[in-house]
Amino acid sequence: MTAYLETERLTLRRFTPGDVELLVELDSDPEVMRFLTGQPTTRDEVEREILPGFLKVYAAHEQLGTFAAYEKAGGAFAGWFGMQPTADPAAVGVGYRLLRPVWGKGYATEGTKALIARAFTELGMERVEADTMAVNHRSRAVMRRSGLRFVKIWHEHFDDPLPGTEFGEVLYAVDRTTWEAGSHE
């Protein structure tokens, strides 16, 4: 399969229907899921919802979706990066989820910077954004290092809130002009 994106240390490609195991492995770590659902994703959910959801986005948006990331050195699966459509056709949302053993290597920032560059160059986007729980400090640090800037904090109601929900959700974003002026360097 042709790569969606290559960075210095990572290759990103589309997921395929045969990738259930990769997603089960990634989402089976409670620490990875801590600020997402708070619990491992079941195989059944991966098969019925998560993976079909990824494939559906590819069908509707040639250049967007969730992409499996592999380490160039050794070829191991590292996790995924997402660049998703938003309600605004000129804006995309970026995200990332990595296996715990590869945290602390700069992969999330490397992949996110590359996605942002692609959004503004090849995809002609005007804005890139990302959101997370306010208490997800690792994710917020990736956003900052990737050139996204804090926009707002807000509170959402959840029937079964995760610990930390009381501190709210945060939105980070960068627009084309700011990115072109060098915030990505």
Ligand SMILES: CC(C)(COP(=O)(O)OP(=O)(O)OC[C@H]1O[C@@H](n2cnc3c(N)ncnc32)[C@H](O)[C@@H]1OP(=O)(O)O)[C@@H](O)C(=O)NCCC(=O)NCCS
């Ligand atoms: C969010 C997540 C992707 C962040 O991963 P991460 O590895 O901390 O982020 P980065 O790739 O930017 O790596 C930065 C770290 O690597 C270090 N690093 C080592 N080598 C590096 C290099 N060559 N270049 C850059 N940074 C490097 C940095 O110093 C930094 O270390 P620190 O955390 O001790 O300060 C990861 O924690 C994760 O998958 N979490 C679970 C899913 C999740 O919450 N996703 C976000 C939901 S919105």
